[in-house]
Amino acid sequence: MATRADRRASGAARHRLLPGGRGAGPMPWIIAIMMFLTVLAAAAGLGLGAAVRAMSADLAGRASVQVVEADAQARARLATRTLAALRGADGVRTAIPVDPAVLADQLRPWLGDDATSGELPVPALIDVTLTPGDAAAKVAHLRRLLGGLSPRLRIEPHAAFLLPLAGLLSALGWLAVAVVVLMGLATGAVVVLAARGAHDSHRTTIDVLHLMGSTDVQIARLFQRRIGLDAMMGGALGFAFALLAILIIGLRLSATGSELLGAVNLDWAGWVLLAALPVGGVVLATLAARWTVLRALGRAL
Incomplete structure (x- = not known):
């Protein structure tokens, strides 16, 4: 011990x-x-x-529709028809037109004052929110729908850009x-x-x-x-x-x-x-x- x-x-x-x-x-x-x-x-x-x-989560169900029309009056009429068609389409929760003034403010750093002068044919935009589900299938359906309305309509999902x-x-x-x-x-x-x-x-x-x-x-x-x-x-x-x-x-x-x-x-x-x-x-x-x-x-x- x-x-x-x-x-x-x-x-x-x-x-x-x-x-x-x-x-x-x-x-x-x-x-x-x-x-x-x-x-x-x-x-x-x-x-x-x-x-x-x-x-x-934020971009999976969102898309933008562009109304690519040079004439301002024709562009406004086509945008109105497109908005009505989108709001009645399957898979669309909301369809909201983008304010041209807001769009012009976003383009001003690159285009200057020409973005608000009206001389440049800036496309009209519609912000689309889709219902939950297969976003790719819904975008394909809307692309076919818009193609039947006019060849001057384009839809791009937000997720594709980012x-x-x-x-x-x-x-x-x-x-x-x-x-x-x-x-x-x-x-x-x-x-x-x-x-x-x-x-x-x-x-x-x-x-x-x-x-x-x-x-x-x-x-x-x-x-x-x-x-x-x-x-x-x-x-x-x-x-x-x-x-x-x-x-x-x-x-x-x-x-x-x-x-x-x-x-x-x-x-x-x-x-x-x-x-x-x-x-x-x-x-x-x-x-x-x-x-x-x-x-x-x-x-x-």
């Missing part, structure tokens, strides 16, 4: 395996930087995913997911290297602990406790700075007034997932440290 002096020696040996003070080594700061980047990448992926879903943009946002979202995975692997690798270095630099202390009767599991618990504390401190610090950056970026996006950029937001499930990242980082660091030390101790026997 170990004496009181042996227990004091064992306690002193254990204490030497723990850091002299929190933040004294580089490990917390490395984990803080990696957690900061991980949370930002995860937030970007979640925000882009939300934007793609909002864009798809499909490349939606694909780009989806690709960026998956890239953000890949960055999160790579940062997790890099964090695990850093912890493994730190645990190996701590084990190699405390071999004498480990031998003393073995002589005092400590098992490999008990020794590994000391290492995982030290690295777990470092990971907790670094994860909390990195998450706090990432949260501040996300809030600042969110305010800047809201200030732009863009509907697309405004759709890049996080719901409550996204915030819960972000909050779980530091916890997952601590668990990952603790398990990696335990596995590394136990493997090193097993090889040393």
Whole structure:
């Protein structure tokens, strides 16, 4: 049975395996930087995913009908007939003509004052909202209907214009997911290297602990406790700075007034997932440290 002096020696040996003070080594700061980047990448992926879903839901059932007629009076008559036909067609929830003044304001940055002078034959537009269901089939039906009215009528689904943009946002979202995975692997690798270095630099202390009767599991618990504390401190610090950056970026996006950029937001499930990242980082660091030390101790026997 170990004496009181042996227990004091064992306690002193254990204490030497723990850091002299929190933040004294580089490990917390490395984990803080990696957690900061991980949370930002995860937030970007979640925000882009939300934007793609909002864009798809908003544009899937919408289309625009163009009345391409050079003569203004003929264009107005054809637009009236088209509007009546659309409002009575199957699969159409609403059909609303676009105000020519609003259209002219949108064209003015590219066409100048000629957009409102009436000299340019600007097509008349009708905004169409479809009923839920197969949007492609409904658009094909309306295209046949409008083709029977006049060859100067064109219908274009809104989703067709923004499909490349939606694909780009989806690709960026998956890239953000890949960055999160790579940062997790890099964090695990850093912890493994730190645990190996701590084990190699405390071999004498480990031998003393073995002589005092400590098992490999008990020794590994000391290492995982030290690295777990470092990971907790670094994860909390990195998450706090990432949260501040996300809030600042969110305010800047809201200030732009863009509907697309405004759709890049996080719901409550996204915030819960972000909050779980530091916890997952601590668990990952603790398990990696335990596995590394136990493997090193097993090889040393």
